[in-house]
Amino acid sequence: MDNTQSKQFPKELDELKDALAKGNIPDSAAKIKEELDLLERTTLNIAITGLSGAGKSSLVNALRGMTDYEERSAKTGVTETTKHPMGYPHPVFPNVTIWDLPGIGTSMFKVEKYLKQVGFDNYDFFIIVASDRFTVHDSRLAHEIKKLNKKIYYVRTKLDVSLNSEARKPNFNEMQTLKRIREYYCGNLEKAGESSPRVFLISRWDLSKYDFPLLLQTLESELEGIKKEVLIMAMPTFSKESIRKKQQTMESLIWKVSLLSCAVGLTPVPGLSLACDIAILVKTMKDMYKVFGLDDDSLRMLAHHVGKPFDELHSAIKNIPSGGEITIQFVRDSLKKSLLWGTLTVVELALDFVPIVGSVFGGASSLASTYCILKSFLRDVVKDAENVRAKAFER
Incomplete structure (x- = not known):
């Protein structure tokens, strides 16, 4: 030894x-x-929320190591596909469940009643997802979650689409573009009332790129005890x-x-x-x-x-x-x-x-x-x- x-x-x-x-x-x-x-026996429940069409279901599938087109994957689409909280157990570690929550701010789910409707106490932490911009609904939801002593993380999805568009411009620089995108979203959240927001930029198709590793590292560092071990074992x-x-x-x-x-x-x-x-x-x-x-x-x-x-x-x-x-x-x-x-x-x-x-x-x-x-x-x-x-x- x-x-x-x-x-x-x-x-x-x-x-x-x-x-x-x-x-x-x-x-x-x-x-x-x-x-x-x-x-x-320890369970881990991760809640994915945000505006309709932001890419919540795709993130649910990515965290489970799955594509969007497998039999047990969360349903995706251009319209709101989630009408009530849907739990998706990890295909190999069933004690880990990724929850696809209904889109915040829709006519069915107002911020004032949202947390009660989705069963707030069931989740260990929340991830708010956006593909275009974070809204005042997201900021208000985050404020309510923090008041109840739960962790919350902001994730900007569909980064590939933005980078592909920017890459057509002369003198494209990926690092500078990523910095600009991150500053834009952090500023957007600060204007909506969020103090010192952290925004993680991720690619749905390549989890090794951009901020997905940093997101997992942050989750691990802020989870306590055995739940941290459970997360590490289950992640891709x-x-x-x-x-x-x-x-x-x-x-x-x-x-x-x-x-x-x-x-x-x-x-x-x-x-x-x-x-x-x-x-x-x-x-x-x-x-x-x-x-x-x-x-x-x-x-x-x-x-x-x-x-x-x-x-x-x-x-x-x-x-x-x-x-x-x-x-x-x-x-x-x-x-x-x-x-x-x-x-x-x-x-x-x-x-x-x-x-x-x-x-x-x-x-x-x-x-x-x-x-x-x-x-x-x-x-x-x-x-x-x-x-x-x-x-x-x-x-």
Whole structure:
């Protein structure tokens, strides 16, 4: 185990040692399991609102990694297609729901009653979308949302259309044009009464460009606790930075399941530790597949988006087996092939715990083997995620 990783969760390790010294092993295991269960149960509800025709439904689909033309995508059109709040679960992470809300300011939805009509309390934060300009309706809505202590973000969509139009002009400069567009929209909002507005410029068709990465970074930094992890896991794998964020989140998860494995390994029940290790490994490996978009459903959506055959993208996965091949037998074979049970890491961890409660090699070896095999698998998953991304966007 490298020094960086061994220092990443000193608090958790210290708490586990303290539990061992006090004989509170079951309590320690229960606490870690509760944290992992909470991650599974935590929901995230994102509300997309704005004027009719601004591109709300397209943004809903983009956040779900889908195009506008798939069977489960949100309906789009030049007229108002949303008459009441429509929830669209993420196709791979159903605990994340993107809500397409009715257009604000229409005859059916006046600002004064809008929040009550759409069920304000159901959402973790709001994104107000505009394709032309933000209006006084948007500013008034934002004011009401902030009074109720909810976060709100402004997104200017359909940037490609504006840039293509501007590109026909002599001496076109993309950076200067983006700056001018951003200043225009911020000024527009300030005139409507919004103080210090932040406007994110995005392209519906290429999420790696312009401000979409910055939008996600902002959402992540302002979300609290487990909801932040849920967002990172569910968002599209469209850039090297998004892959890096997912890798960091999975490293945190690996530590937690490894600590759980250690606590269970210290429980004197014959065969329990190995059984728990294998179950943990199978589930966590399959979760990694989904987080990095390497499962078949995610690959099909990506293939549809970039206009390439599914088989071509799937061929870029070279370091790990397909999701269906990650079975109990696969994990057993992996453990047999490895020398993890006798590595220096195991010995070092065991010796680290021995002064506290005598011989606890079983627990230390469970921690080390679970950690090492998952860390190795994560490295391979990251390589394949990068391979798939390169294949998807190569010209």
